Amino acid sequence: MSGRRVHVVRRDLLLAAVREAGRISRAELGRRTGMARMTVTGLVTELLAAGLLAEQEAAADGGRAGRPARSLTLGPAAGGVVGALVTTDGVRVAAADLTGAVRAERHDPDTGLDTLAALIAECEAEAGGRTWATVAGFATAPTADPQQYLGRRIIVRTVAELSLLGEVGYGVATGQSDVCYLRIGTGIDCGLLLGGVLHHGATGAAGQIGHVQMDEIGPFCRCGHRGCLETIASTPAVLAAVETPYGGAVAGRPRITAARAVALARHDAAAERVLADAGRMIGRVVADLANTINPGLVVLDGPLVEPDGPIVTAVRETVQRYAQPEVAASTGILVGTLGSRAGLLGALFAGLRATPAGRGSRTLARSVVSPVSLASPEPAPSAPATSVAAPMVAAPMVAVPVVTVSPGERERAVRREILVEALRESGPTARSDLVKATLLPRPAVYELLAGLVHDGIAERCAPAETRAGRPSPYFRLATSSALRTGIEIGGSGVRVIVADGAGQVRYSGFMPSVLSGDARPLMRAAAGFVLDLLREHGDRPGPDTRFAVSVPAPVHPVTGRFGERSVLPMFSGYSPGDDIAAVLGRPVQVINNGHLAALAETRRGAALGARDVLYLSADQYAGAGLITGGRLHPGAIGYAGEVGHLNVREVGPFCICGRRGCLTPFLSPAYFAALHDRLPGDGPPTEERLLALAAAGDRPVQRALLDAGRLIGRTATPLVTVFNPAVVVVGGRFTEPGTFVVDGVRESLLRHCSPAAAAALTVVPATLGRDAEALGAIESLS
Numbered sequence: 067m068s069g070r071r072v073h074v075v076r077r078d079l080l081l082a083a084v085r086e087a088g089r090i091s092r093a094e095l096g097r098r099t100g101m102a103r104m105t106v107t108g109l110v111t112e113l114l115a116a117g118l119l120a121e122q123e124a125a126a127d128g129g130r131a132g133r134p135a136r137s138l139t140l141g142p143a144a145g146g147v148v149g150a151l152v153t154t155d156g157v158r159v160a161a162a163d164l165t166g167a168v169r170a171e172r173h174d175p176d177t178g179l180d181t182l183a184a185l186i187a188e189c190e191a192e193a194g195g196r197t198w199a200t201v202a203g204f205a206t207a208p209t210a211d212p213q214q215y216l217g218r219r220i221i222v223r224t225v226a227e228l229s230l231l232g233e234v235g236y237g238v239a240t241g242q243s244d245v246c247y248l249r250i251g252t253g254i255d256c257g258l259l260l261g262g263v264l265h266h267g268a269t270g271a272a273g274q275i276g277h278v279q280m281d282e283i284g285p286f287c288r289c290g291h292r293g294c295l296e297t298i299a300s301t302p303a304v305l306a307a308v309e310t311p312y313g314g315a316v317a318g319r320p321r322i323t324a325a326r327a328v329a330l331a332r333h334d335a336a337a338e339r340v341l342a343d344a345g346r347m348i349g350r351v352v353a354d355l356a357n358t359i360n361p362g363l364v365v366l367d368g369p370l371v372e373p374d375g376p377i378v379t380a381v382r383e384t385v386q387r388y389a390q391p392e393v394a395a396s397t398g399i400l401v402g403t404l405g406s407r408a409g410l411l412g413a414l415f416a417g418l419r420a421t422p423a424g425r426g427s428r429t430l431a432r433s434v435v436s437p438v439s440l441a442s443p444e445p446a447p448s449a450p451a452t453s454v455a456a457p458m459v460a461a462p463m464v465a466v467p468v469v470t471v472s473p474g475e476r477e478r479a480v481r482r483e484i485l486v487e488a489l490r491e492s493g494p495t496a497r498s499d500l501v502k503a504t505l506l507p508r509p510a511v512y513e514l515l516a517g518l519v520h521d522g523i524a525e526r527c528a529p530a531e532t533r534a535g536r537p538s539p540y541f542r543l544a545t546s547s548a549l550r551t552g553i554e555i556g557g558s559g560v561r562v563i564v565a566d567g568a569g570q571v572r573y574s575g576f577m578p579s580v581l582s583g584d585a586r587p588l589m590r591a592a593a594g595f596v597l598d599l600l601r602e603h604g605d606r607p608g609p610d611t612r613f614a615v616s617v618p619a620p621v622h623p624v625t626g627r628f629g630e631r632s633v634l635p636m637f638s639g640y641s642p643g644d645d646i647a648a649v650l651g652r653p654v655q656v657i658n659n660g661h662l663a664a665l666a667e668t669r670r671g672a673a674l675g676a677r678d679v680l681y682l683s684a685d686q687y688a689g690a691g692l693i694t695g696g697r698l699h700p701g702a703i704g705y706a707g708e709v710g711h712l713n714v715r716e717v718g719p720f721c722i723c724g725r726r727g728c729l730t731p732f733l734s735p736a737y738f739a740a741l742h743d744r745l746p747g748d749g750p751p752t753e754e755r756l757l758a759l760a761a762a763g764d765r766p767v768q769r770a771l772l773d774a775g776r777l778i779g780r781t782a783t784p785l786v787t788v789f790n791p792a793v794v795v796v797g798g799r800f801t802e803p804g805t806f807v808v809d810g811v812r813e814s815l816l817r818h819c820s821p822a823a824a825a826a827l828t829v830v831p832a833t834l835g836r837d838a839e840a841l842g843a844i845e846s847l848s
Contacts (some may be wrong), residue, residue, distance in 0.1 A: 074211055074504055078422040080109050080688030084166050089137045100750045117143030144194030148186055149413025150202040152177055159185035161193035162414045164421060169193035179215045199417040203228040203409050226273055226410045227264055232258030232412030237403045244702040246361040250368035254296045256788060260694050267790025268678040269826045277820035278351050278784045289821055295351055296437055299344035301370055307340045324369035331376050333593060341376035349384025351784050356389040356397050357708045358785040360701025367402035368777050388713050392629040393705050477512040480508055485514050494530045498538040515541055550844030553592060555617050557581055557687060560592040560671050562599055564838040569848060575599040585636040586645055593649035613654040614843035615663045617642055623700040626656055633711055633723045662798055662842025665698050666693025669845050671833040673793040680787055680791040684778055684800035684807045687751055712781050729781050733774055741767050760803035768806050773812020785816040791825050797832030805831060
C-alpha cells in the first residue's frame with residue numbers, strides 16, 4: 067500500500083468517526099480509530115486548515131478537573147454529495163451533506179443536459195462546501211456523455227439501480243444484502259443487490275427482467291423480441307387491457323390512468339383479473355429468480371403496485387407455487403415505501419458511500435471488530451450516519467462496536483495490515499522499498515516484518531534485482547505448506563483432491579458409492595476415505611490442514627446446514643460439516659457443488675479471468691453456479707443456481723424434489739428410454755449407456771443431447787437475461803461425448819435472451835471435467 071493510500075485511509079477513518087459521533091474530542095478520536103496521538107494531531111491540523119473539520123471549545127461541566135477538551139465537528143467545507151434523476155417527468159436534483167441531510171432540492175420538467183447542469187449548480191451553491199461525488203440516473207440514454215458535457219466526474223446508474231439503493235438506504239430494504247427491486251412502469255426494470263454489492267452485469271445490462279421472453283409468438287417488444295414480459299405486464303400493457311371493456315383507447319392513448327385502474331380493481335372483477343394476470347406473469351419470472359439468484363427480499367414498485375393489491379398478491383401466490391418451498395418461505399415480497407423519490411434518494415445514498423466518510427465508515431467497522439484487513443470484500447451498504455431532513459425517511463445509525471484494545475495495539479494492527487497489503491500488491495519487495503512505499507518509520511517496519519515472519523505470514527526471499535551498495539533483504543507473503551483438501555460427494559461416489567498451500571494438486575482418489583435415503587453415513591464414510599488417502603501418501607491432518615466439501619444440495623452460507631425442506635430428502639435438516647469434522651478432527655466448510663464448479667472454472671478453467679460467470683451442469687442432476695464480480699454468490703439461504711428445479715411444464719413428470727415439471731426429470735435416463743428401446747437387450751436406460759451411444763456416433767442420441775442443451779438454455783434464459791454474465795460455462799457428464807449439449811445451450815440463449823444480454827455472451831464447454839467440484843473446493847480455501 068502506497069504512502070498516499072495510507073494517508074487517504076487514515077483521513078477517511080477520521081472523517082467517518084467525526085461524522086458518526088457528531089462531536090468528538092481528539093483523545094476519543096484516537097480511541098475510536100486506533101491511531102497514535104501524533105497521527106491524529108497531524109491529520110486534524112491538516113483537515114482543520116482545509117475546512118473539512120471545525121473545532122469548538124467545550125464547556126466545563128464540573129465532571130472532571132482541568133481544562134475541558136475541545137471538540138471536533140464537520141467543518142463548513144466538509145461539503146457533501148449531489149444526486150440527480152432524469153426521467154420522463156423531468157430533472158430532479160438534490161444535494162446532501164455528509165450526514166445525509168438534504169440541503170437543497172430542485173425539479174424542472176425539462177429533461178435536457180443543460181437543465182441538469184443548471185440544477186446541479188444551483189443545489190451546490192445552496193448547499194455549500196465541496197462536492198465529493200455526483201451520482202445520476204437516466205431513464206433513457208442521454209444524448210451526450212454527461213461527464214464530458216458537464217465537465218465533471220459523474221457516477222451513472224440506471225434508475226432501477228438507484229431506486230434499489232434508495233430502498234436499501236432509507237426504505238423497506240434497509241439492512242438487507244440480497245435484494246431484487248422491480249419497478250413496473252413504462253417498462254419493467256430491475257436492480258440487483260447481491261451479497262451487499264450492486265450487480266451491473268458483464269456489460270452493464272443486468273436487471274432487464276422486462277425483456278425475459280414469456281411468449282415466443284407474442285407481440286413485438288421494443289427490444290426486437292416477441293412476447294417479452296413488459297409487453298404483457300408493463301403499465302401501458304395493463305392499462306390497455308383494463309380499458310378494453312370501457313370502449314378502447316382515444317387517439318391511441320389510454321383513457322384510464324394507473325390510479326384509476328388500481329381503484330377499479332378494488333370492485334371491478336375484470337380490472338382485478340387483468341392486474342392479477344400481470345402479477346402472475348411477473349411472479350413466474352420472480353419465482354425463477356428466487357430459485358436461481360435467491361434474493362432474501364423482492365421489492366415491488368410502480369404506479370399499479372399497492373400493498374396487498376392484485377399484482378402483489380398474485381406475485382406472492384405465484385412464487386409460493388413455483389419456487390422451492392424453502393425459498394418461497396424465506397423470500398420476502400414487499401412494496402417500496404419511497405415512491406417516486408426512491409431513485410433520487412438512492413443517488414444521494416450512492417454518493418455518500420463514495421465520500422471519504424462513507425469509505426471510512428466501512429473501514430472503521432472492519433478494523434474495530436478485527437483490524438486485519440483494509441481490503442476485505444465490501445459489506446452490505448450501511449445507511450448514512452444520521453437521520454436526514456424531512457421528507458426523507460430516517461436512516462439508522464451505523465453501529466460502532468466498543469474498542470477492546472488499546473490505541474497502541476490498534477495502531478500496530480493497522481500498520482501491520484498496511485505492510486501486508488504492500489507485500490500483496492508488489493510481491494517480493496526490498497525492506498527499504500517497503501519503508502518508502504508505506505511511509506512507516508523504519509524501526510516499525512523492521513519490527514513488524516520480524517513479527518510477520520515469526521507468524522508465518524511473510525518470509526525472506528531472493529532479491530528480485532541486483533542493486534549497488536549494501537543489499538536490503540527482500541520479503542514476500544509466505545506460501546503455506548499446509549494441505550488443502552477438496553472433497554466432492556456426488557451421485558456416483560466420493561472424489562478427493564489434495565493440494566499444497568499454493569493450490570498445486572499433489573494426489574487424488576475416488577471411492578464409488580450410491581446415494582441412499584440417508585446420506586449421513588456417506589458423509590462419515592467420505593471422511594474416512596480422506597483419512598485413508600492421506601495416510602496412503604504419508605500425510606495426516608495437522609492443525610493447519612484445511613478441508614472443503616462439495617455436496618449436491620443447497621447449503622446455508624451462514625449456518626452451513628441443509629434446509630429442513632431441501633430439494634433432496636437425503637440432504638435435509640442437518641449440518642454435514644459436523645459429521646465430516648467429527649471423523650477428520652478438523653473443521654470443514656461445505657458448499658453446493660454448482661457453486662464450487664463455477665469457482666473452479668473461473669479460476670482454473672474455461673472462464674479464467676472473467677468476473678461474471680454462470681456455470682451450467684448438464685446431466686441428469688442439472689444445476690448451476692454464479693460468480694458475480696469475481697465472488698461466489700450462494701444466495702440469501704444458499705439456493706442460488708437451482709436451475710434443475712425450474713418449472714418447464716405444468717403437467718410434466720414428477721421430480722425428485724416432489725414437484726411436477728421441473729427441468730431435472732427431462733434430463734433423467736428414463737426420459738431417453740425410447741432411444742434405448744431401439745436396441746433390445748441393453749437393459750434399463752442409464753446415463754452411461756446414453757453417453758456411450760453418443761460417443762459411438764448414434765445420430766438420434768446426439769440429436770437428443772442437442773435438444774437437451776436447447777431445453778437447458780431455454781430454461782436458464784430468465785437467469786441469463788437478468789444476471790448478464792460474460793461467460794456461460796457448460797459442464798456436466800452430457801458434455802463428455804462432444805459439444806452437442808453446449809451447442810444447444812448456446813443456440814437457445816442467443817435466441818431467447820434479451821439482445822443486450824446476448825450481445826457479448828460467450829458460451830463455452832467446461833475444461834476441468836469431473837474434477838471441477840473438488841478443485842472448486844480447494845479454491846474456496848484460498
